[in-house]
Amino acid sequence: MAKEEGRNTTRFFSPQMQARVQAHAEMEAALRQALDEGVFQLFYQPQFCRDGKLVGAEALARWPVEGGRMVSPADFIPVAEDTGLIVPLGGWVLDTACRQLAAWQAQPGTRTLSLAVNVSARQFHQPDFVLQVTSAMQRHGIMPSALKLELTESVILGDIDETVARMAQLRTLGVRFSLDDFGTGYSSLSYLRRLPLDQIKIDQSFVRDMLDNAGSETIVLAILGMSRSLGLEVIAEGVETEAQHAFLLEHGCQRFQGYLLGKPLPLAAWPAHWLDSCAGD
Ligand code: C2E
Numbered sequence: 001m002a003k004e005e006g007r008n009t010t011r012f013f014s015p016q017m018q019a020r021v022q023a024h025a026e027m028e029a030a031l032r033q034a035l036d037e038g039v040f041q042l043f044y045q046p047q048f049c050r051d052g053k054l055v056g057a058e059a060l061a062r063w064p065v066e067g068g069r070m071v072s073p074a075d076f077i078p079v080a081e082d083t084g085l086i087v088p089l090g091g092w093v094l095d096t097a098c099r100q101l102a103a104w105q106a107q108p109g110t111r112t113l114s115l116a117v118n119v120s121a122r123q124f125h126q127p128d129f130v131l132q133v134t135s136a137m138q139r140h141g142i143m144p145s146a147l148k149l150e151l152t153e154s155v156i157l158g159d160i161d162e163t164v165a166r167m168a169q170l171r172t173l174g175v176r177f178s179l180d181d182f183g184t185g186y187s188s189l190s191y192l193r194r195l196p197l198d199q200i201k202i203d204q205s206f207v208r209d210m211l212d213n214a215g216s217e218t219i220v221l222a223i224l225g226m227s228r229s230l231g232l233e234v235i236a237e238g239v240e241t242e243a244q245h246a247f248l249l250e251h252g253c254q255r256f257q258g259y260l261l262g263k264p265l266p267l268a269a270w271p272a273h274w275l276d277s278c279a280g281d
Pocket residue numbers: 045059060061072073074077090093118119120150180181204237238239240257258259260264
């Protein structure tokens with residue numbers, strides 16, 4: 001209970017908390033309406049391999065509101081998770097991503113590109129999640145190996161056996177998995193060994209600090225070494241400077257994503273040279 005409340009109050013919420021609850025409720029209503037009206041967009045951030053060729057992208061949700069402003073996913077994803085709206089929203093993201101993959105797979109120049117989609121823990125643990133993914137893939141007739149689902153360590157907070165089984169089911173179909181924001185969550189090394197992963201994503205907070213902070217440098221080097229021993233591909237997110245890129249290259253990082261190489265953009269706004277550098281045939 002807030003200090004300034006005084007002794008005789010029966011309110012449970014401080015004014016600040018009430019404002020927050022109200023803002024949350026307003027955002028929930030606005031989210032619901034935005035979903036109904038289909039105003040969400042996907043932006044695509046390019047991912048490159050060691051020799052600078054484009055290998056794929058990460059799909060990132062955007063919510064455009066009045067005045068050309070975009071509400072950040074950092075603000076609306078948590079509300080979508082709390083309210084369960086992440087399930088329809090995540091379904092729309094999956095469908096849209098699979099449609100884009102189908103378009104890439106229909107063109108010789110972009111056939112080999114992969115697309116990473118963020119999946120919330122709550123979405124992943126829906127009973128029909130596997131069905132949701134397989135129907136989206138079938139609807140658009142895509143090659144499953146091009147779809148990469150990004151999970152965070154929070155999925156493991158659920159039932160680890162169920163998580164492994166569900167991942168294995170999708171992986172049998174060819175779908176790939178990346179562990180997002182690695183190092184910021186709770187996972188232990190034994191979990192890491194049990195999860196059927198293809199890729200580990202070094203969190204941008206470590207990339208940001210690694211050249212100035214010995215602790216972050218140690219963590220980045222440990223993740224690179226560990227991924228190599230486990231036979232997992234490793235991608236760095238949040239690469240913003242040439243110096244960070246050079247350091248990661250020198251230490252064997254395989255994939256790179258960040259403002260230095262390209263910001264998330266609608267596909268129509270992608271500069272031609274990204275697609276021209278596509279690694280595939
Ligand atoms: P994330 O999956 O870790 O995505 C990376 C975030 O870092 C993105 O923020 C991206 O725009 C940003 N970023 C990329 N490169 C750089 C860089 O060089 N420097 C800096 N400072 N930032 C960079 P964004 O698009 O705001 O998304 C934030 C988070 O929201 C994502 O983090 C992801 O967890 C979540 N999110 C976004 N779209 C979806 C979605 O469709 N579904 C779910 N469940 N979550 C989503």
